Structure formats: C-alpha cells, structure tokens
Amino acid sequence: MTTDITAEHVNPAAPRSPYATTKRGVNWEKWGWIYMRVSGVLLVVLIFGHLFVNLFLGDGVSQIDFAFVAGKLSDPFWQWYDFLLLTLALIHGTNGMRTIVNDYVAKASVRRILHTALVASTAVLLVLGTLVLFTFDPCPAGADPELVASFCEDIL
Template sequence: MTTIDAPRTPVNRTRRGVNLEKWGWMYMRASGVVLVVLIFGHLFVNLVAGEGVKQIDFAFVAGKLTDPFWIVWDTLLLWLALIHGANGMRTLVNDYVTKPKVRAALHFALASSTAVLLILGTLVIYTFDPCPAGADPELVASFCSTL
C-alpha cells in the first residue's frame, strides 16, 4: 500500500546543488514575458507601421540590420525564442519519453540543433552585408553606393 504524506510535510532533500528544473521553469516565465514584447514589436514594425507587408524586401531587412538597435532586438528575439522553445521541448521529452537511452538521444539532438541554429542565426545577424558586391541597384538599400 502506498501512503501519501500530508501536503505541508517537510521533504528531506539529500541532493545538493543547482536545481535545473527550477531555473528552467523560471526562465520560461521570464523569457515568455520578454518575448511577448519582442514579438509584438517585431510584428508591429514589419506588418503595421509604414506600408505594411508590402514594404518587406531585401532593402527593408538590410536597413533594419544596419541599425544597432534592431541588431540587438533581433538577437534577443532569436536567442530567447530558440532557448524558450528548446526548453519546452526538453520538458516534453522528460515528461513523455520513458527509456533513458532514447531520452538521452533526444536531449542530445535537441541541444545540438539548438546550438547550430543559435550560431547560424547570430552569424547571419552580425555578418549580414546590406550592400553586396555586384547586386542589382534596384534591389539593394538606398544607402548603398552604386559604384
């Protein structure tokens, strides 16, 4: 027969160290709040302000990625959203995968894909060239020289 302790019964914690589940839970709440602001700001600037969706082309993106404010904004959006999503997927794996080897493989795949996407996304944001050599002047941003 299994007995259940009273709700306020103190728990003997023998494991010491950092509680990763607690910090993951706290990250999800904090990043969720920040992501709401970042996502709605992103959607407003891209879809509502100016000419709406008609304005989105290479020159629009190039203009945004030359402004340090938007570089930081997009970097925060990328990192918070990817880590938030990966943490959510990690929680799903922990909840539904019962075999330890399968769980470990899925955690490895999740961590690897998240790391690759973070590295590639960050590289795109910080190494983007708004004025590529040999590009059609009609397609590049107006601040690019036509030399």
C-alpha cells in the first residue's frame, strides 16, 4: 500500500495552506522581482551613459546650461533616452517603496492608502516628466539669444 497523495485524493473543499506552492493567477511578486533586476541593469547603463555625455564629453559640467539642455531635448533620440530613464527609474523606485510598505506596514487599510499614494504620485510624475520631455520648446519666443541654443538664432 502506498501513502503518496495525488490530486484525486485531495479534498477540494479543504482550505488551502498559506504555504501552498501552487497558486492560481499571475504571481505579481515574481514579476516585480524580475522587473527590479532587469530595470536595475538597464538603469545602470542609462545612468552611466547620461553622466558620460553630460559630464565627460565636451567641456564637462561647465557646459550644462539652458542651451545645452535645449539642444539635447530638441533631438528625438535624447527625448526617448530620457523618457526611458524617467520611466524605468520611477517605476523601479515605486516598486521598491511598495516592497518596503509591504514589509513594514501591518494594517491592511494603511497599506492600501500608501499603495494608492505611491501609484498616484508615480502617475503624476510620469505625466509631468513626459510633458516636459516631449513639449519642451528649445527656442522660446522673446528669449535672450545668448541663453538659447545656437540653432535658435535662425528662428529668433
């Protein structure tokens, strides 16, 4: 006589153990963990690229002014580069904060409020950051020609 338990011997009406290894639905914790590792690697590459271009190429930190930023944000490549950096960093940070809230907040109602605040603040920052990146006017009307990018002189 064998004592192993198979699926046909399990009582479906019995409550599931909280330590059960099989769970129905999407495992959000697993995907959050995977996202943190992948986005972390991408963020390291993007951040060091950002620092290299802004601090080491050209005249270094002394070159960063409105004209420098305007010149970068007038190029679609840098708009999308900065958008990817913004999006990955905000979601990465939000997921980290979500993990901290889950680990240290015992009351479900407080945890729900904090999760809602995290999602709302992340959404607002993503929208505002995206608007700045994609609607930025590198040649504002009436600007001092010494402060704007060199390509704006033809427009002003």
